[in-house]
Amino acid sequence: MKNTNRLLLPFYSITVDKATIGIHAVDKDGKTIIYNQKMKEIEGLSLEDIKDRSILELFKLDQEESTLLKVLQQGIELLNVKQTYWNRNGIEITTINDTYPIYDKDELVGAVELARDVTVLEKIQQSYRKNSFPATFNQIIAESPSMKTVISTAKKATNAKLPVLLIGETGTGKDLIAESIHNELFPTTGLFYTLHCHNSDSLLIQRLVEDLENNQLYTIFCERIDLLSIPLQQKLLKELIKLSEGNRQFIASIGDDPVELIASGTLLKDLYYFFSSFTIRIPPLRKRREDILPFTTSYLALRNERFGSVMEGLSTEVEDLFQQYEWPGNLRELELLLDETTSLTTTENVITFDMLPLHFRMKSSNIGNKPNVITDFIVHAEKELLPLDRFLHETEVYYLEKAMKIHDNNITKTASALGMSRQSLQYRLRKLKK
Numbered sequence: 001m002k003n004t005n006r007l008l009l010p011f012y013s014i015t016v017d018k019a020t021i022g023i024h025a026v027d028k029d030g031k032t033i034i035y036n037q038k039m040k041e042i043e044g045l046s047l048e049d050i051k052d053r054s055i056l057e058l059f060k061l062d063q064e065e066s067t068l069l070k071v072l073q074q075g076i077e078l079l080n081v082k083q084t085y086w087n088r089n090g091i092e093i094t095t096i097n098d099t100y101p102i103y104d105k106d107e108l109v110g111a112v113e114l115a116r117d118v119t120v121l122e123k124i125q126q127s128y129r130k131n132s133f134p135a136t137f138n139q140i141i142a143e144s145p146s147m148k149t150v151i152s153t154a155k156k157a158t159n160a161k162l163p164v165l166l167i168g169e170t171g172t173g174k175d176l177i178a179e180s181i182h183n184e185l186f187p188t189t190g191l192f193y194t195l196h197c198h199n200s201d202s203l204l205i206q207r208l209v210e211d212l213e214n215n216q217l218y219t220i221f222c223e224r225i226d227l228l229s230i231p232l233q234q235k236l237l238k239e240l241i242k243l244s245e246g247n248r249q250f251i252a253s254i255g256d257d258p259v260e261l262i263a264s265g266t267l268l269k270d271l272y273y274f275f276s277s278f279t280i281r282i283p284p285l286r287k288r289r290e291d292i293l294p295f296t297t298s299y300l301a302l303r304n305e306r307f308g309s310v311m312e313g314l315s316t317e318v319e320d321l322f323q324q325y326e327w328p329g330n331l332r333e334l335e336l337l338l339d340e341t342t343s344l345t346t347t348e349n350v351i352t353f354d355m356l357p358l359h360f361r362m363k364s365s366n367i368g369n370k371p372n373v374i375t376d377f378i379v380h381a382e383k384e385l386l387p388l389d390r391f392l393h394e395t396e397v398y399y400l401e402k403a404m405k406i407h408d409n410n411i412t413k414t415a416s417a418l419g420m421s422r423q424s425l426q427y428r429l430r431k432l433k434k
C-alpha cells in the first residue's frame with residue numbers, strides 16, 4: 001500500500017500543480033501543506049508569503065472569514081460558498097469554494113479548499129445586469145470636484161472619438177464610464193464589446209478577432225490590459241492596429257499609474273500609446289469622500305425600486321464609519337456591502353452598526369473607538385478548539401506584527417498606539433520570537 005502511494009506521488013504532484021482550480025490544504029494547526037499555482041494566482045500570494053504561517057495568522061484578524069478555518073473548527077464540509085474579495089494585489093476576485101475536512105480514521109487532520117475562479121463570469125454577468133439599463137453619464141454619481149472633472153473629460157473624449165485610456169483602482173467606475181462613452185457616441189457604434197483581460201488564456205485575442213469578424217461598427221473596451229501577459233499585449237496591439245481602420249471607438253482600462261506599469265514591465269509601452277489620446281484618471285473613493293453618501297442614497301433607492309425593500313439610509317454612526325473607511329474595493333466594495341447588509345433585513349429602514357456584516361465590522365474596527373469584535377470572530381468553534389495559550393500566542397504575534405507594520409516598524413510609535421512602554425513592547429517582541 002505504502003509503495004503504491006509513493007508511486008502515485010508524482011502524479012498527485014503534477015495534478016495539483018497544473019489544476020485550473022485553486023487548491024489550499026492545511027494541517028490541523030492551520031499550517032499550509034498544499035498551495036497550488038492557481039491558488040497563488042487567485043489570492044495574489046506567493047508560497048513564501050504562506051510558508052510556515054498558519055491561516056490564523058494569514059487571514060483571521062485581517063481578511064474575510066476564512067472558510068478553511070471554519071471547516072477546521074467545525075469539522076464539516078462547506079460547499080458552494082461564493083466569495084468576492086480583493087486579493088493581496090488589490091484585484092477583485094470572485095470564487096466559489098468547496099471546503100472539506102480531512103479525517104484520518106476518526107481524527108480530524110486538516111482541511112482542503114478547492115476554489116473555482118469565476119471572476120470573469122461574474123464580470124460578464126455584471127455587464128448583462130447593467131445592459132438592462134444602458135449606462136449613461138447621468139447615472140454616474142459625481143458630487144466631488146474630481147469626479148466632475150472625470151465626467152467632463154469623458155464627454156470631451158466622446159465628442160472627439162479618439163481612443164481613451166481609463167486609469168483607476170478596481171471598482172472606481174472604469175467600466176461604467178467606458179459604457180457611458182459608448183452609449184453617448186453619435187452617430188452610434190452598434191456593439192459594445194468587452195475584452196476581459198483577467199486571464200492569460202492564449203486564445204483570448206483570437207476569439208476577439210472571430211467575434212468581431214462580421215461587425216463593422218463597434219466599441220472595443222479592453223478591460224484591464226495590464227493584467228494580460230506581455231506576449232498577449234503584443235498580440236492585442238497587432239490586432240487593434242488592423243481593426244483601427246474602421247469607424248470604431250477604442251477604450252482600455254488599467255489599474256495603476258501607466259508610467260509605473262511600463263517601468264515594471266507590466267504594460268507594453270506601445271499598447272499604452274495606442275490608447276492614450278485621452279487619458280482619464282478616476283480617483284479612488286477615499287480621495288473623493290463627498291461621493292460616498294450620495295452614492296449610498298442612490299444605490300439604496302435603486303434597490304428599493306427593484307426589490308421592494310424599504311431601506312432609506314444609514315445611522316449617523318455608520319455614516320461616520322463609511323466616511324472614514326478606506327474602501328480598497330471602491331464603489332464595488334460599497335455596493336457589495338450594501339447588498340449584503342440589506343439582503344438580510346426585513347422591516348428596518350436605517351442601517352445601523354450592528355447590521356453590518358462581521359467582516360466589515362472587523363475591518364473597520366480600528367477606526368475611531370469602535371468596539372473590537374475580534375472575539376466574535378474567533379469563538380465559532382464547536383469542536384477542535386485550539387488550546388487557549390496557543391491561540392493567545394498566535395493572536396499576539398499577529399497583532400504585534402500588524403501594529404509594527406502599520407507604524408513602519410517604529411517601536412516608539414507602535415508602543416504608543418498600543419498603550420504600552422517601548423521597553424515592554426521590545427520585551428514582548430523578543431519573547432514572542434523565541
Ligand SMILES: Nc1ncnc2c1ncn2[C@@H]1O[C@H](COP(=O)(O)OP(=O)(O)OP(=O)(O)O)[C@@H](O)[C@H]1O
Nearest residue numbers: 092139140141169170171172173174175176331332
Ligand atoms: N460614480 C459612480 N456612480 C454610480 N455608480 C458607480 C460609480 N462608480 C462605480 N459605480 C458602480 O460601481 C460598480 C463598480 O464599477 P465598475 O465595474 O465600473 O468599476 P471598475 O473600475 O471597472 O472595476 P474593475 O477594474 O474591477 O473592473 C458598478 O456596479 C458601477 O455601476
